Amino acid sequence: MIDADRIAFLNGEFVALGEARIPVLDRGFIFGDGVYEVIPLYARQPFRMEQHLKRLQHSLDGIRLANPHPIAEWERLIGELASRQPFADQAVYLQVTRGVAKRDHAFPQGAAPTVFMMSNPLVVPSAEQVERGVAVITAQDNRWLRCDLKTTSLVGNVLMRQLAADRGVIETVMFRDGHLTEASASNVLIAHAGAIVAPPKDNLILPGITYDATLEIARDAGVPVEVRPISHAEALGADEMWLSSSSKEVLAVTRVDDKPFGGGSPGPLFRRVWEAFQRWKPH
Numbered sequence: 416m417i418d419a420d421r422i423a424f425l426n427g428e429f430v431a432l433g434e435a436r437i438p439v440l441d442r443g444f445i446f447g448d449g450v451y452e453v454i455p456l457y458a459r460q461p462f463r464m465e466q467h468l469k470r471l472q473h474s475l476d477g478i479r480l481a482n483p484h485p486i487a488e489w490e491r492l493i494g495e496l497a498s499r500q501p502f503a504d505q506a507v508y509l510q511v512t513r514g515v516a517k518r519d520h521a522f523p524q525g526a527a528p529t530v531f532m533m534s535n536p537l538v539v540p541s542a543e544q545v546e547r548g549v550a551v552i553t554a555q556d557n558r559w560l561r562c563d564l565k566t567t568s569l570v571g572n573v574l575m576r577q578l579a580a581d582r583g584v585i586e587t588v589m590f591r592d593g594h595l596t597e598a599s600a601s602n603v604l605i606a607h608a609g610a611i612v613a614p615p616k617d618n619l620i621l622p623g624i625t626y627d628a629t630l631e632i633a634r635d636a637g638v639p640v641e642v643r644p645i646s647h648a649e650a651l652g653a654d655e656m657w658l659s660s661s662s663k664e665v666l667a668v669t670r671v672d673d674k675p676f677g678g679g680s681p682g683p684l685f686r687r688v689w690e691a692f693q694r695w696k697p698h
């Protein structure tokens with residue numbers, strides 16, 4: 416259900432979410448021609464805002480769209496949006512599209528970008544999910560080759576996530592050309608023989624802010640970290656597999672394709688890194 420009274424932001428104004436309107440010719444609607452970010456806030460304190468705004472710039476550069484706001488203005492707008500919500504732990508969603516224009520694939524001349532933001536309650540995994548781990552399925556990654564851009568053209572990810580939903584599991588972990596990429600809305604890391612192994616942040620995966628945070632926390636805790644391609648056989652034979660994202664934080668995978676994985680319960684490295692993550696995030 417849409418929370419119609421919640422305060423959102425559209426093109427310079429704070430408005431009720433249920434009142435926010437865009438024209439049907441918005442290129443975000445017509446072409447998925449836009450980019451977005453999701454920034455978690457714990458107790459109204461943004462987590463890694465600077466890194467999220469840097470990734471926003473990377474996505475905007477990737478689709479050749481000028482950033483409508485300087486960083487300080489984004490920070491002010493996000494802060495104001497967050498201060499207008501009745502809940503403290505938030506996931507601020509922001510989206511910039513190439514604006515409203517006559518339908519033509521080529522970029523329009525002089526269209527103003529559409530800037531939309533809303534904030535939802537940040538729902539992190541339940542104690543049971545952390546304790547028992549979660550189930551995933553695997554699939555071939557059939558998305559485009561610019562998965563490093565956080566674009567609103569998400570139908571490839573939507574179809575992957577629905578495969579998981581159809582099977583009653585949390586995520587679809589993808590492989591391309593025999594190597595692990597990521598999941599439909601999270602990054603995937605493995606742990607083997609006491610080390611964490613992560614796929615490189617190339618054009619085939621979203622450079623996750625939580626992925627970076629997890630690797631930093633692991634290094635600080637003295638856990639060896641390797642960043643390199645991971646084969647299908649290595650991923651499926653690993654001691655541990657984890658998902659990471661702004662809302663999942665870091666979460667252990669304990670079933671893959673209907674079979675127990677890693678002994679069927681979260682492994683020791685997961686517990687260590689999860690605990691460090693909890694201490695480390697804003698309170």
Ligand SMILES: Cc1ncc(COP(=O)(O)O)c(C=O)c1O
Pocket residue numbers: 453572597598599600601602620621622623624625626659660661662
């Ligand atoms: C495809 C994909 N990969 C990875 C992530 C994780 O990124 P982050 O940790 O910045 O939330 C997301 C986040 O939603 C995603 O959609």
